[in-house]
Amino acid sequence: MDIVCLTATPMKLAIAQLNPTIGDLAGNAQHILNAANHAASKGVRLLLTPELSICGYPPRDLLLNPSFVTSMATTLEKLAQQLPPSLAVLVGTVIPNPQAHIAGGKPLFNSIALLEQGKVQQIFHKRLLPTYDVFDENRYFEPGLHSNSFTLDLKDSKINTQNPKSKIQNLKSKIQIGVTICEDLWNDEEFWGKRNYAVNPITDLAEQGVDIIVNLSASPYSVGKQQLREAMLRHTAKRYQQPILYTNQLGGNDDLIFDGSSIAFNRAGEMIGRACAFETDLLILEFDEQTRDLLPATIAPAPENEDEEIWLALVLGVRDYTHKCGFKKVVIGLSGGIDSALVAAIATAALGAENVLGVLMPSPYSSDHSVQDALALAENLGIKTYTLPIGELMQGYDRTLESLFKDTEFGIAEENIQSRIRGNLLMAIANKFGYLLLSTGNKSEMAVGYCTLYGDMNGGLAAIADVPKTRVYSLCQWLNNRVATDGVADVADGEREAIPGNILSKPPSVDGVADLADGEREVIPGNILSKPPSAELKPGQIDQDSLPPYDVLDDILQRLIHEHQSADQIISVGHDSTVVNKVLRLVSRAEFKRRQAPPGLKITDRAFGTGWRMPIACRCF
């Protein structure tokens, strides 16, 4: 008898949450191959990788080089031949549009290649192309016009081991996979209460009838975005009674941080699987052929609160930018203030204390506590420091400019000279020893231009350029509380192995300055948290001499930058009109500084950087 009762081994699918390097086709292919071999060893039948997994997202104008696109095809073919034979793999890639010049259209598609049995078997094109914020997909891609699906033959995974010749039952074992790419999933008009695009690829697939919808994404992190993704997918899975597998990219690519957190939903809209946040992962899921649904799988814990989430994002962003740019070590100017303290803590967590150098550059205007606080911080973090007083150099500039500046008063020019001396010293150290300089400006000061171009803005990466000052405080407070509560803390205890050298693996010294400050274990010395913020570029200066209190400033900025409110709207909620108009003017006038800022890690839905495209020479406030 050939017909037997097959043991109901559910089909296994897996999400490879990979961290590609942009443009590194061979390296990215190797990551996919490693994941594929691992998945195959676990009996996985179908492996998903992120959007454009072969080149990394976003490849940006590399796509304008035809040889780059050709290399992707070559790499893909080679990869197909290397993959384990039992496995089908969906790889994100770019495909030329042969109709571009005939029908009129962009020369490329943002696509997925189905690799199986040594070959590229099928190609699917992305249908909805995001062109807003940091996304420029209409610049490169033509939208796909058809819904995408393929049939996965399950016979290999279901072969009757008691009678290997049995094939009758197996022929029925097929499942239909609907294929979508990132934005294709983001047009549920019920969920959003509006349509973002004319078509909804999910509706098309549901009408067509598929067993599972898979999505290959590269969705950048912003605060609270994962909750939004989960709510949206819950809605969509339930609405169409369609299991959904959502694969997100992981890693930092310039200003963008991809948080992973890939997720799976069953037909009832229940989240039944989630990959790690801010780490690479391989999430294995099972599809039950009887119920035609996904079975409960591993759900990785989510960050406990927004502070932890942002912290993890910034640590990942700093680590990846540093390493992907070819650096091992970073240098940071430590002013004794809270911004540089936070950046030093992030860098230490990202790269290890041995790879972080703090440089103190006191001036005659620096308060005593600045140096003490910076040294206390460095001791808490276990990082090395150098102290380079700048008084002599200040005098040198004074003398050099003496005849030119005589009869003028001390002002912005002299303040900026100090900041630029420090910027020059930091770059000299970075250049001399091959370190990456991290700049330490926060979003509030980047917004109003309370920072010196070619001075404290110097750096290869602006680690907290998208973190408002009020959030800088809450992050530092959270960091201290976590240490106080957890001791050596959970993020370094093996659970989250992908984060090496975490700051908390080096518990703060029990006899450091920090402990004297408030008697608790802490990372950021209490005095840094409690003293009024100051640039210390003239005697007695504090930020609030020039700016409204940061809670007021940050609320105005939130309304202006994120909510696109007008001055009138902001004033109408109770803000002082003089303050509002001043802030708007400052924001507009600081555009020339932001244009020359280093990339800043994006953690909000609207960051200065690639998604912020403002004219400089304009008159708009």
Added chain:
Amino acid sequence: MDIVCLTATPMKLAIAQLNPTIGDLAGNAQHILNAANHAASKGVRLLLTPELSICGYPPRDLLLNPSFVTSMATTLEKLAQQLPPSLAVLVGTVIPNPQAHIAGGKPLFNSIALLEQGKVQQIFHKRLLPTYDVFDENRYFEPGLHSNSFTLDLKDSKINTQNPKSKIQNLKSKIQIGVTICEDLWNDEEFWGKRNYAVNPITDLAEQGVDIIVNLSASPYSVGKQQLREAMLRHTAKRYQQPILYTNQLGGNDDLIFDGSSIAFNRAGEMIGRACAFETDLLILEFDEQTRDLLPATIAPAPENEDEEIWLALVLGVRDYTHKCGFKKVVIGLSGGIDSALVAAIATAALGAENVLGVLMPSPYSSDHSVQDALALAENLGIKTYTLPIGELMQGYDRTLESLFKDTEFGIAEENIQSRIRGNLLMAIANKFGYLLLSTGNKSEMAVGYCTLYGDMNGGLAAIADVPKTRVYSLCQWLNNRVATDGVADVADGEREAIPGNILSKPPSVDGVADLADGEREVIPGNILSKPPSAELKPGQIDQDSLPPYDVLDDILQRLIHEHQSADQIISVGHDSTVVNKVLRLVSRAEFKRRQAPPGLKITDRAFGTGWRMPIACRCF
């Protein structure tokens, strides 16, 4: 008898080639009103203004602020009421898309408003939205789906003065105007040999039957682009036997320079009118109702060669950026080299010698001729200079870094310190006196990173950042030849009144160093042109120690940057493979510097800047 033989006064149309400031709605409306009053006084019936003339092009992310869009509508309504009653005016504006959230689509249209008789009478939407290079229109706009035209009633312009009550003939005097916006005109599949977009709005209008096609553009300058526009319009006018009026914007807006050069073609494809290049203008054209064609009008002269064209573009770009940012004066570091010499000459032409300050900052490594050459240049230009030696500051940095740098060799770090001392001094002067700092780097060195971030790259505007080094030489040579040939030269003799304070209105001194160099009148001292280029950051250094000869480098860069060629392709034409691979590696590794560069005036079809979107942390060469 009411029927009389009307004198065939042709209908007058005019192109207002205006120079808007981005976001300055009231100011831009005033410019339109001034042009309208002037046109009305000349008997013009229809006035054309450039694309988005009410807000200036490109408004970029200002469009994301709803109150900005609302203000445009208000400004437009007010303008309509102020316009002369005899005149119809086409104004470029932005219009909300009421269907955006219902049908799915972008929230705005890039539109034209027809203003007549005190009101906005009609609205037309742009159909083809450029999303490549510096253009991001799909980011903001939904394409219009229909072809646009309106009927212009000519009775006012043709009224029988001998019998004012006569109306019979007048009722027949109507012409049909087809309306297009910029890119709508750029999809002639015959001309390009390919389709860029699926539809061709011109074909639609021709099939529909219109008398004239008008186009409101904001087409940025690049070398040779005007020839391309003229060839394309010639082809299109002839193909459809359709008179075409093409209105271009004028002026510099950040990195983009709009060259004007608005043009008109008759049905035979003959250019019968052209407005000035690089100046505001009002070009009046006549439409003959009998022949249904445009009559010959003024054809402004085109620049004589590419060097003159680029020179005029850069002068306009520097002047507009300076003034639109609210500056009057600029400061420039004069090294005695050719790049800073050219920038100083451009600035002098743009702003007047009294508004340009040259700063010499010799180091112990500077050659004697550097200071002499810089002073000779300044004398030729008639600009003031200061000399600030940097030797003492270099020693100050050496001492400050002594213990940290001991046992290391002099290298890039020390070279950059010098450049950054200069950058700091220049910014101190700029900050102290409210000057704009112009940076002086050329495209070749920006490409390979042969420049110091936070040093010589400092500035609010990079005047020649898109000018390859070989072109820097040819521009200087052209400048000298022109002076030698023309004496006080034609561009300052009243013909081109829109260019004030031209360098050539101040003839070079007959007893300056320059004249000693080669015996001719010249602007750029001969020694600056003839000596080998050097950064002079260490003894005896010349550029060619580190880089291939500039003619070789520029050819490789042209192929790489403009023609998107691969290393193999570039090598295949005869370039040395070691050199090519080195250059490609340098270009890729200098991305972090370019990201932090000031806006650079775009004069080629592919400039570093808003149209260059490359990842930094990548592995692509």
